[in-house]
Amino acid sequence: xxxxxxxxxxxxxxxxxxAEMINEIKTIARRHLxxxxxxxxxxxxxxxxxxxxxxxxRYFPSRDExxxxxxxxxxxxLGDAAAAGDAGVTDRADLRGRWLAxxxxxRRWALAHPAEYALxxxxxxxxxxxxxxxTVAAARTPATLIGILVDGFATGALTDPGxxxxxxxxxxxxxxxxxxxxxxxxxxxLARGATGWIHCFGAVSFELFGQLDGVIGARxxxxxxxxxxxxxxxxxxxx
Amino acid sequence: xxxxxxxxxxxxxxxxxxAEMINEIKTIARRHLxxxxxxxxxxxxxxxxxxxxxxxxRYFPSRDExxxxxxxxxxxxLGDAAAAGDAGVTDRADLRGRWLAxxxxxRRWALAHPAEYALxxxxxxxxxxxxxxxTVAAARTPATLIGILVDGFATGALTDPGxxxxxxxxxxxxxxxxxxxxxxxxxxxLARGATGWIHCFGAVSFELFGQLDGVIGARxxxxxxxxxxxxxxxxxxxx
DNA sequence: AGCATTTGAGAGCAGTGCTCTCTAACGAGA
DNA sequence: TCTCGTTAGAGAGCACTGCTCTCAAATGCT
Numbered sequence: 001x002x003x004x005x006x007x008x009x010x011x012x013x014x015x016x017x018x019a020e021m022i023n024e025i026k027t028i029a030r031r032h033l034x035x036x037x038x039x040x041x042x043x044x045x046x047x048x049x050x051x052x053x054x055x056x057x058r059y060f061p062s063r064d065e066x067x068x069x070x071x072x073x074x075x076x077x078l079g080d081a082a083a084a085g086d087a088g089v090t091d092r093a094d095l096r097g098r099w100l101a102x103x104x105x106x107r108r109w110a111l112a113h114p115a116e117y118a119l120x121x122x123x124x125x126x127x128x129x130x131x132x133x134x135t136v137a138a139a140r141t142p143a144t145l146i147g148i149l150v151d152g153f154a155t156g157a158l159t160d161p162g163x164x165x166x167x168x169x170x171x172x173x174x175x176x177x178x179x180x181x182x183x184x185x186x187x188x189x190l191a192r193g194a195t196g197w198i199h200c201f202g203a204v205s206f207e208l209f210g211q212l213d214g215v216i217g218a219r220x221x222x223x224x225x226x227x228x229x230x231x232x233x234x235x236x237x238x239x
Numbered sequence: 240x241x242x243x244x245x246x247x248x249x250x251x252x253x254x255x256x257x258a259e260m261i262n263e264i265k266t267i268a269r270r271h272l273x274x275x276x277x278x279x280x281x282x283x284x285x286x287x288x289x290x291x292x293x294x295x296x297r298y299f300p301s302r303d304e305x306x307x308x309x310x311x312x313x314x315x316x317l318g319d320a321a322a323a324g325d326a327g328v329t330d331r332a333d334l335r336g337r338w339l340a341x342x343x344x345x346r347r348w349a350l351a352h353p354a355e356y357a358l359x360x361x362x363x364x365x366x367x368x369x370x371x372x373x374t375v376a377a378a379r380t381p382a383t384l385i386g387i388l389v390d391g392f393a394t395g396a397l398t399d400p401g402x403x404x405x406x407x408x409x410x411x412x413x414x415x416x417x418x419x420x421x422x423x424x425x426x427x428x429l430a431r432g433a434t435g436w437i438h439c440f441g442a443v444s445f446e447l448f449g450q451l452d453g454v455i456g457a458r459x460x461x462x463x464x465x466x467x468x469x470x471x472x473x474x475x476x477x478x
Numbered sequence: 479a480g481c482a483t484t485t486g487a488g489a490g491c492a493g494t495g496c497t498c499t500c501t502a503a504c505g506a507g508a
Numbered sequence: 509t510c511t512c513g514t515t516a517g518a519g520a521g522c523a524c525t526g527c528t529c530t531c532a533a534a535t536g537c538t
Contacts, residue, residue: 123361169457202441218408
């Protein structure tokens, strides 16, 4: 009945009710998103809650704010799925196995939540600029992937490919990312990880957005094949 | 004044006026798309044409039909850009140079027409199922890329990597594609080409849909670097 | 117990896609 | 050249959307 939120220990009754209300709105909005696709209707959500549409505005100042909340939740759900995929591999030294596990976890989450995935990675909403809070949530999944490379470099399983494979300006951009998130990781390895993440995103989007329709039937095998090829490119050894 | 359409040589005056009207609607719709983003308003288009909204329905039975027409046009424009990029490389034996030229042409087109690109490769419209005519137009760009591999295999510059790198079900899917579009090309090469195309799409989408914001500043160099790495993976030799 | 805050209802505005009816114009055949 | 049937466009209207504003009721805090 009362879902205790860990970050508000002695919340007032009103604040509690409010938090529950917000959760219910988001849940119903997610259901609508899954059923109808991207064009989420505030009025329809309100109707499903037995409320009038203007009441929703007590909890979300606009439809965009609701979408932002769903996006942040979505990034975190995807990040959780990715982290769980990584954690499910018991042999922590099996870098390739961990990488593949995370990629498949991302794909499975996307297939299970296509509308939310489209919200995260599809065409951006016209006048919509992603606020800061979305970008930190968005970073979790690539961070999980590149964390595998960090582990590999720390144990000596991966070595620095050297700076020669990167153009200078990219070198600088990646150094900034490395310094803020992946201390000690060579830029070339970071670049390889980013390439792997982009290809994972590309392959999932390609499949989910219908570009594979009528061409490839064995979707999972095809995805697995592609991710293995990326492992080769990254330099993740077969155990 | 009279843009002659090659496929209607002796069109009646009415048919000519109608074709021009359809073109004008599409042109204005494209302008709106570029300005406002994906949520195209029929009424706004009608207003810009000095017509009432219901008049548009004389030319397009629904908003979705207008979007479909724009999508088909977009695929063809992208296909033209890709083909022009390939044709711009005078040394036809420089497979890597041709591949990179096509990839950069795709990216340039996408940056110049972001809303149209999003229409083609972004989240699919909810109840919208792509009709057959879109898929044949969509195939032109990957066909240009894989045509480079066909050339390379024909001249002996590329060799069959062998079937071992493909799982069986994917093998069968690719064989069907090969037989209908790229006669004689080994499946493994086709698979490598598809991977390259998917990564090109992924990298462009990643950049265009804002996932690179605040991370990579040197966009073109980064894209170039990634495409070169894909050339390595595909096995396109440096000239 | 009283009060101030919060909540929801309801009406309303401007916009949307789409349908229907009606009139005016216009091209094609005689 | 003149008539006639097709067609383009106008206009009203329906159901829907996001959002704002006002008002009354409920509700938690002091």
